[in-house]
Structure formats: C-alpha cells, structure tokens
Amino acid sequence: MALAARPGTGDSGLSRWANAHRKWLFAAPAMIFVAALIIVPLAWTIYLSLTDSQGSVRAEAEFIGIGNYTSILTDTTRFWPAVWRTFAFTGVTLTAELILGMGIALLLWRPFKGERFVRVAVLLPLVATPVAVGMMWRLIFDPNIGFANSVLGAVGIPPQPWLAGESTALPTTMLIDIWQWTPMVVLILLAGLTSLSEEPQEAAKIDGANAWQRFRHVTLPLLMPTVIVAVLLRGIDALKTFDILYATKGKGGGSFHEVETLNVYAYGLSFDYNEYAKSSAVLMVFFLIIIGAMWVLTRRRDEV
C-alpha cells in the first residue's frame, strides 16, 4: 500500500504509545506551562500575605498570621477608597457600555450602505494599544490646549479640569474606558443578534407589537445569554483596568490617589513601596472579589 510510506501511518512502538496517550500528550504541555506560572506564584502570594515581608523579597520574613488582612480591612484611607473606586469604575463603565453597545448594535443590525466602513470604525478603538489611547486622551482632555474644552467652549460651557481635577479624574478615565470598550460590547451583541432567528420577530409584528415592545419582550430575552457573556468578559477586564489609569495619572493613581483602584494600589505597594506582604493581602482580597463576581455571573448565565 502506498499509504504505509506516508507519515502519520506509523506502526512503531513509539507511535502506538503516542497515539494511545494523545489526550495528555496534547493537553499537558499547555497545562503545565500555565499551572507553573500560576500555581506557584499564587501559593507564594498567599504565603507572603501572611508574613511581614517588605523591602526585599529575599529578606527574612516572619509569619504573622492574618495581621495584614485585619490591617487592610480597617484601612479607610487607601484600601476602602480603592475598593469603592474599583466598583464605581466597573459599575459605571459596564452599564454605559451595555446601554450604548446595545443601541449601536441595534443600529448596525440590519444591512445598510456604508456598513463596511462603520464596522471598521467600531473595530479601531478596541484594537488600539490602551497605553497609547490613554496618552491620546491626555492631550484631548488637557485643560489648556485640549479639544474637549474647545468643544465645551463652543456650546458655552466653562472649561473643565478633566483628568487634572481631583473629583473629575475618575469620571474622565471612565469616559476613556467607555470609548475604547463599547465597541467590544457592540461586536459581541451584534454576533448574538445576527444569530437570532427571524420567526419570533415576525410573529410579534403580526401580533401588532411596536418596535420597543418587540425589543423588550422578544429580542432582549432571546439575547440574554449573549448579554451575560458580554458582562462577564467586560466585567473581569474592567475590574482589572490598569493601563489607561497608569497612562493618564501615573503612579498611585495621581497625587491624591484619585484614580487608585485595587489593581493600581496593589501594583504601587509591590513595585513602588516594596510592601510585598500588604500588597499580597490586597491582591488576595481582589482575587476573591473577581472570582465572586464571575461565580455570580456564570450562575445567572446557566439560569437563562
């Protein structure tokens, strides 16, 4: 047979062994790689969070139990404000991105002229490098030379400090996040909309439902699983936002920590102040928050 000469038809002992064990032969390398880079560091982080390690990770660290956890959980100057900012950032951006994303996805749903161009416009912000996006908005939001204040001036609104203001910085970073990531929600929801069957729509039309009723009672319920995927994907990334915050406000979330979220706080503790033990405790709490949010959402997803 000609086939016997071709590779992939081998009958040697090695080939037989490899084929019999192909499940793990294929899966193990990737799993070992990820596990090695996660499990050891995670175990180490848990250990560090129970010690007084600081200054240098090499230095002797003493085991102090849950001391770091009680100290951060009672810290109302840095820790709790960071928790609050993390949730505010995630809540506001996620809500805005879902509402805007749904609106834009519905606009794009039915074919129209120039569709290709609009789709490219939707794609560009979300592939752009987040750090560069942060820098770009720094110029646009610059209080003196930025375009944002020129626009406000044109409609008679006084100039705003945007990123430079203590109370306006966080909302401004939210705007940047919404600009960059609404397109992601649009793409996901649009994929969901395109996969819906036309029949329920037509049936509702015949029953005399108007556009809003059709959306509220037909499209939205059918789209719910996709909406939850979008919330899950965006939510995890919003909780962990780092790049645009660091690019726009620098270390510590600005001089008044005005955009310091848990991720930015933990980064600063580790790499600016070498407070490894405290940082590890913050990270463990942060990790639990993310896992908790995911757990709630995947359960919701299984329900709908």
Add this chain to the structure above:
Amino acid sequence: MGKRGYRLFRVGALVIVVATLLGPLVWMVMASLKTNVDIYDNAKTFAFTPTLENYTNVLQQANYTAFIWNSFLVAAVSTVASLVLGVPAAYAMARFAMKREALVVLMARVIPGVSLLVPWYYVFSNLRMVNTYGVLILAHMFVALPLIVYIMMGYFESMPLELEESGLVDGLTHIGAFWHITLPLARAGMATASILAFIFSWNNFMFALVLSGQRTKTLPVAIFDFVGYASIDWGGLMAAATIVTLPIMLIALFTQKYIVSGLTAGATKG
C-alpha cells in the same frame, strides 16, 4: 416615528457614532504632524503645515526603531510558541471534553497580573532572566496561550468528526489524522487566534513594565519616555502613540473578519 423618520434618525446616529470613535484617533495623528508650537496655537487646530519632525525625532533620537523591533519580536515569538502549545491542547480539550482542564488554562485570563509579577520577578531575577527577551516572551505567552486555547477549542468543537474518521479508515493514526486532516481544515481558526494573540501581546503593558529593561523594553513602555515631570513633548508623544497603534490598526483593517470572529467566539453558544 415613520419609516422615513427612522431612516433619518439612523443615519444621524451612525454619523455621531463614527465621529466619536474615529475623531480622537484623527486628532492624535493630526497632533503628531504638528510642531509643539502649533499644538499650543488654537488658530492652527485644523489649518497647519504638516511636518514629519516628530517622527524623525521619535525614530532616531528616542531609539524607537529598536523598541519597534522588541515589540515585534516578543509578539511574534510568543504567538508562535503559544500556537505550538495551545493548538494541540485545544484539540485534546475539545475532543475529550476536558472541561475542568480547560478551566485551568482559562484561569490565566481571570487572575490579576500583579499577583503573579512579584513571584515572577523574584524567580526570574534569580535565573538572571529579568531584562531579557526570554522572560518577556514567557510572560506574553501567558496572555496569548489562554486566548488561543479558548478560540481553537470552540473551532474544533464545531468541526465535524467524519473527515477525521475517514482518515482513520484510510490507515492514518489518530495523531496522523489530526496533522494531515484536522489541522489544514483549522487554518482559518488558527489565523484568527494568531492575529488576536499578536495584538494582545503587542498591546500588553504591565508585564513589560516590570520585566523589561532599557534594552528590551517594548513600545507601550517606551511611550513613557515622552512624559517628563515638568513638561510633556506633545508632538513626540502623539507620534510615539501613532507609531504604536498604526501597525495594529492596519492589521485590523486587513483582517477584520478574523478579528471579529475571534473576539466574539463563544458569545453566541448557550
């Protein structure tokens, strides 16, 4: 609102959406073509004489050609290495329904990067690997691999088994059928996964911020060279930002279909 009314509303709304999404990018490119004097001059917002001065500055004095190479090298090698590890793994996980094992790999997407960086930094500095390409490639593989496994798992799950089975009947081994039949059919999926992995690696900031050095730093880290404590070289900064984002946007323009299918993978199945 009649049909005509909705059509008008739709056109208006789409124009606003496109202007909001593209406007800032256009603004960035425009500023990168202005001198710093023109950037500060309100009269020259739109009417200015374009100059490439910022770009020559960035590429020559700021040594950006080296950083472009760093970014490209790290993204390309980590993408290829992740494909080698990730595609067979995704195949096994899809064919043998290894749900829990897949979850281990996907954990990498969920865990906050900072919690890994302290131990990584410690281990890799003991191995004298900090500031090398090696450590950056490993860290970026950590970003690329879960993405590739996730996309390819969905792809393999949707592929019919019949062709592979006919290969077995023809005398191929299981691995032979994977190599000669399944892989060639999965080319579009692999293209999608590689493009996204490359983009995610190119855009990654935090890992390189900690693990790279002056010699190996990637573009997102190098951008900060233009932000001083006292003043910002806006023209240079915008040219640098354009240089980082332009290649990615060009890739996105030409591979739009793949990127969208990759980003929305798993969005529509129950």
